[in-house]
Amino acid sequence: MSTINQSGWKPEMGSAGETGPATYTGNKALMLEEALIFEIGTTGTTGVDLADAPKVTPRLGNLARHRDIGLPGLSEPETVRHYTRLSRQNYAIDLGFFPLGSCTMKHNPRLNEKVARMEGFADVHPLQPVETVQGALAVINELAVWLIKLTGMHGVAMTPKAGAHGELCGILAIKAALEARGDPRSVILVPESAHGTNPATAAFAGYAVENIPATSEGRVDLAALKARLGPDVAGVMITNPNTCGLFERDMKAISDAVHAAGGYVYCDGANFNAIVGRVRPGDLGIDAMHINLHKTFSTPHGGGGPGSGPVVLSEALSPFGPIPFTERHADGRYTLVEEETASARHPHSFGRMTAFHGQMGMFTRALSYIMSHGADGLRQVAEDAVLNANYILRSLEDVLDAPFAHSGPCMHEALFSDNGLADGFSTLDIAKGLIDEGYHPMTVYFPLVVHGAMLIEPTETESKVTLDQFIGAMRSVVQRAKAGDPMLKSAPHHAPRRRLDETQAARKPALVWREPEQAVAAE
Amino acid sequence: MSTINQSGWKPEMGSAGETGPATYTGNKALMLEEALIFEIGTTGTTGVDLADAPKVTPRLGNLARHRDIGLPGLSEPETVRHYTRLSRQNYAIDLGFFPLGSCTMKHNPRLNEKVARMEGFADVHPLQPVETVQGALAVINELAVWLIKLTGMHGVAMTPKAGAHGELCGILAIKAALEARGDPRSVILVPESAHGTNPATAAFAGYAVENIPATSEGRVDLAALKARLGPDVAGVMITNPNTCGLFERDMKAISDAVHAAGGYVYCDGANFNAIVGRVRPGDLGIDAMHINLHKTFSTPHGGGGPGSGPVVLSEALSPFGPIPFTERHADGRYTLVEEETASARHPHSFGRMTAFHGQMGMFTRALSYIMSHGADGLRQVAEDAVLNANYILRSLEDVLDAPFAHSGPCMHEALFSDNGLADGFSTLDIAKGLIDEGYHPMTVYFPLVVHGAMLIEPTETESKVTLDQFIGAMRSVVQRAKAGDPMLKSAPHHAPRRRLDETQAARKPALVWREPEQAVAAE
């Protein structure tokens, strides 16, 4: 009677490997399988009602689309159910602890969602006359002022769309500054432990990338860095706190050295959460730093974006920042500096990075978050984030190798390696074991400088009860990994899917759905 | 290290009866245990920030509350997570097929949710001057007009808060009408198959309740009813379509007989979904009928309400309906008839049923639903609801006993009994088996007139794909029940909990949380 089930695979009683009795549908009570829209929808179904179109003579210039597009529709009930069922196959912060290192998976306040949806922000067009969007411009401007004051910098570019886009903004500003002084340079130095976007960005902007080594403590090797500086070095990209979770003690010295050598200092601010309200990057001599609003300032990750990556700039780099941006006038009015006014108001700008004014929907959320905390609350954010991370570090270092445990307190994240597990067991097994325990695993195999890295970032929005339970679960899983428990090797057992075959996916990529070659014969 | 886990029971590796390897936390990947707020919160924690209170001399008359209240608080992140985790232990329409007979679990459109939250409706006080709430009064009035026209009745009482409250409204109107004519009567007749609220309501209003028998086809026995009518009978309460899923063919004859005997006819309109747009109850001679907006008109059930139960009234009963209600004036203005104006505008009213004007939040939703469908769409609703039910009836009658399969087509729901299952197996086992298959069970053991009743109401918002898969799963489960599969007897296996001990719950009721008598000794 039924041809496919909701999961897109043929239902079969008692299929192998199931835990508990198998079902006809493939469902397991509240763990529901769901087919693709292409399998349950039809091109004749729609979940919208539309007014009748006026009868007109088309002006489409003989380009009317005749061939079938192949877009299945679902009615609204089917649509809501389809996506609700899919959503239930996801882990998320709202469900539990999500200590993905370097990602700052903190609570996303619901007030922010409400504010971003206010019609006055959600339902305005970027090219409306500025007189009709004064409130929207005020939001951008207010946020810009907060970011400048929190970082102790001179200016801020609001348009970058995510962290990596912010990096690009900073690197382009450096490039523009160097070119403006007639001193184009070709190399950007990046520590080995840097996030992949750092070297990728430098290369994207046309620079050669060279690595800076780390000390055995996990920090930038200042001496080695100094040795490499020279007239070809445009700048450095330093992450601080770094991806090993440590504060770069020598940051000021690094900045001074780079400046002395005629270069600029880009700081990857992905980890700003650890120091917000306690340290101003501007006091450490940096020239540009992006801030992931979707990390430190709590805008939701959304399963992969959108983010927002404003870049704070030093006095030296500010003149080169991108357009457009907002200006506040003495009378309280706001205007935009765009192409039209840039030549007068901002002549050295390196240009435009995106079609409009940046991630407005993230600005409202971030400003709402920042105002909610205020200066005192943000300082507490950093303190609690660091406290939580150190608590985890010290509660696990007796069972897990913590390579930099002796480099001082960690900042917002605790780093472990997979040394000491049973033969054949590695970080991946611990990660998959944590899935069964009801956690999202930590960041694994990053940073590259540590073997089988496990980077645990709890954030400040986790309670001690949660941390304690996680520590208990982690100890249990590590113990199993040390004892060589085969059930751990085959974990997860309780998730919607067992381990997935990534090799097959890459070998013969199936990136879009295709109608099965021939329909399965009716049974 | 951890004392309690999120589930409130002590974590223990490899506890018995688990499917798949046990975990330290008790979680199973995305199936997450969750403790009570009393176990994770403290009275010193709060998830709100408040402005400082002005310092004043209290005017509380020496009644300041000193003793601890015992209300735990959670921060916002913990709160969102607590309830999100709890929610994931629920089944719901958004997750899958929910064929709970008599409950009309249809899709709840999201437009309705949006409309109900518009500030102009959500943020107005019931006692504002009517000049400031004209739009809100318009909504009530527009919905009232739709309900009157869809039912072909004379008036409507909008204030009842749910179906049962609507029944009360109708019965009070009957009582008031009888008393107004100096003919108080004492008995209400109710069919055996009636929903429990019917006899309960009649008794609540001070009537004696007597049963009317059913024919072997599952309909009211007209002859028996006629025989019982007399000067003591105030009225009858008939459900049409009835709880066996059948249309009461003799409805008009019943009404005529009751009227001839000086009584009134109350119709339980819980099943109006089957006939909306195809039959007007007013054409069948009824005097009062409640409409569950939370069934036919798609307002969400919310895990047990709120609902809304407007009652349409015949010309004979309209003068006795409750206050307040809205009036539309020739100039388009709306007013409310309340205590003040009732003596002039509505002198025979039996009075007030609730503090304010009814379930406004449900009115906006229901009107949004009704306008979206329009007259044509509502008719299609009834047709598709009935079609879906008959499809299920005819697709299962070969494997399940359908006692009234020969009484004609069913209406919106299909009724089966548990005759023919293996020894010791009953409706409950089928219900629990369906849980494992990813469905919410049908209504079980109601109506009482059928042994081990299974009442399946698919509603019109289910697709054929869904019905076909359900039919397949149902056949599989029934087959297991006929074969005496012990795994079915112990189902569900995959739900957050196995079968729960209801006897223990009732024997020694624990209705509130109490601090454990003595803390469990540390381990």
Add this chain to the structure above:
Amino acid sequence: MRYLPLTPSDRQAMLGVIGAKSIDDLFADVPAEARLDGPIHGLPNHASEMAVERHFSNLARQNMTASHTPFFLGAGAYKHHVPASVDHIIQRGEFLTAYTPYQPEIAQGTLQMLFEFQTQVARLFGCDVANASMYDGSTACWEAIGMAGRITKRSKAVLSSGLHPHYVSVAKTMAQYTGDTLDTALPALSPVTDSARLLDAIDGETSCVVVQYPDILGRIEDLSAIAAKAHEHGALLIAVVTEPVALGAIKAPGEMGADIVVGEGQSLGVGLQFGGPYVGLFACKEKFVRQMPGRLCGETVDAEGKRGFVLTLSTREQHIRREKATSNICTNSGLCALAFSIHLTLLGEKGLRGLAELNHGLAVQAADRLSQIAGVELVNDTFFNEFTLKLPKEARPVVRALADRKVLGGVSLGRLYPDVDALANGLLVAVTEAATMEDVETFATALQEVLA
């Protein structure tokens, strides 16, 4: 139609399986004279989502909203700030689109929430137990009177004059048909309530005394003496709370001997919503639990011994006991109970006390400011966040004139008690955390103008 998934070909195929020629065949049992042959005349056909949304948006804009106006209405419905996370959570499909938890294995979310709600309500009210919610405060109040009747097997209830007049009306509606007797009175613009009258009225036939706390005029009085007298005569004390936030500042009725405490839970989580849906709170002493109306959630264990929750003691309820049930209530106010419970969890004891202190502080300041206006008198000696002013003229037109000045300046007693001359000049003013001192000043200025 966007909500209907069946396609024309689905319908055809299904009719085939059923063995029907057309959909009309399935309606064969409807007598010919009652069959409609097409969409009902005079009603519009289906509309796009955009069109429907616009219609409502236009109507919504005709209403003056509480958040964008200086706002001082109360009288049983209060404007409190509801945290955004409350609405987010109650919109989760798993809560929003679930039914009453009849299948506990897949309804633990709703059930555990109800168990928490019951505990919160019981503690807030100072009672042993609470149920899973009633429709609203007014119907809960009548149910309590009915319950007292069942417990005491008596039928005379004595109602305080401070009980919300709509609650009194609801009780009167029922009593006229159930044969119960209600001893009622009108309030007076006085700093003290009619507790003397109540003490006098209690006798061996009294089933219960019903007292609102704080009362309709905002006054707060100790209930202990009434409780003692009632208990002496075998009667029960029912306390009614229309502003639960008050219980963050003042003693719980249960602490003063109330046997049953009912209330309106709208203040927490629910919002104004032009009067509904709201949520009835119902708590009592443990010994009366089997006479309670409504659903109850209880703790138990599953087949593996794990803690779980179920609906319990359902032999009190209509679906089991039918005409012998303790009430006819079925669908109650589950989602509002959830909203209430979330809001109270966010507050916690600390937040509730802080919120109560803030409300009281602002109300005191507002009362002092408004009673400085010439001719305006503060009636109350005691109050929480709502008090009564005696104006030098009839209050009802004053309220309308204030609305013309874009101030929603309270509820006139004339609206609540039409045709009672002694109350006509009374104005009920509620001041919550949502009001600012600028709002109070705007109100004061407008009132001064209107009274001038």
Add this chain to the structure above:
Amino acid sequence: MRYLPLTPSDRQAMLGVIGAKSIDDLFADVPAEARLDGPIHGLPNHASEMAVERHFSNLARQNMTASHTPFFLGAGAYKHHVPASVDHIIQRGEFLTAYTPYQPEIAQGTLQMLFEFQTQVARLFGCDVANASMYDGSTACWEAIGMAGRITKRSKAVLSSGLHPHYVSVAKTMAQYTGDTLDTALPALSPVTDSARLLDAIDGETSCVVVQYPDILGRIEDLSAIAAKAHEHGALLIAVVTEPVALGAIKAPGEMGADIVVGEGQSLGVGLQFGGPYVGLFACKEKFVRQMPGRLCGETVDAEGKRGFVLTLSTREQHIRREKATSNICTNSGLCALAFSIHLTLLGEKGLRGLAELNHGLAVQAADRLSQIAGVELVNDTFFNEFTLKLPKEARPVVRALADRKVLGGVSLGRLYPDVDALANGLLVAVTEAATMEDVETFATALQEVLA
């Protein structure tokens, strides 16, 4: 602070476990001169939710919203009705608060959605494959130019004058630092585009031709000839779609030979949002897939043979390939891609075609109506839902004057191309299903007045 769960005693206990005396110990690595000793001066402290909400509510009310004004702006961002269910779904915590799906076993929801999205985009654009989204249309456009450079190993891109000027600017910003050459031109107020110029410019050094479809002035032209010429010279055709709804009415670029099709997905599901976040769409021929930027989701099986999805081909990406990656993009626009995909699923082919027909019909009527105004000329022969009017005077002040009359009457070319006299009188007018004929009439009347 409401978002911080640690209590003072938690903090104390945790410091104890860590072996630190105070929180300052944990910041010991920060050099003394960079340590702040307290909250930063000149910034306010924490605020209640209510206060923050009010602040935003006041700012929001200063903006003129598209839904409550006759509204005709486009130029790369369109006002379409987004069904309420879209926003409901994207607010589910499981989508909203998840990260990029790095752990596929507990991210099948996001992954399956991306697989569906990729398929939808590929089909809509007439391409073989699509990626999991880019930031927006303008950055996707530059990424496509970069990709064409990698594929052809050439560095000269020829850009149509009909390409959105902001997209051109973004490309110029990058090109000035990467050494790529861009051959660009300004559009003219003419019914035909500069395809002749493009055909001329293509040569053996051309990496790609970039054409917007419909173009910035709303014109629609067949791309086949350009594709043929490009392919002849080993160059690629990149098509840019800023209004995907158009593809419910007109041929897909892929059908006409485009090698890479990129676009702005804002029209479906996302909303105006003052310019962001939006969602970049990126599709191409299968053979180029290993040169694509951004994430890709692919089908595979799990250890039990069940179908499942994973991120794949990540050796193209920065986290694996670092400086050799195809792009530096990491976080993309996942939630907007979800919104896009849901909206397109609700529409389905039938709905998309209906929506396109409705847009086109209204736009044709509006164009005819507006060009009746004395002195106003319709530039376009062809258009979908957006067209260009030539006004008898400079358009920019006209737009402001219309706004004073509460009409948001389009985008002036003066705003997009400042200081280009030949374009100063041009007014871009977009007409979607959200506009009514009354809106058009209001607009026409106001325009007439302003021009008079």
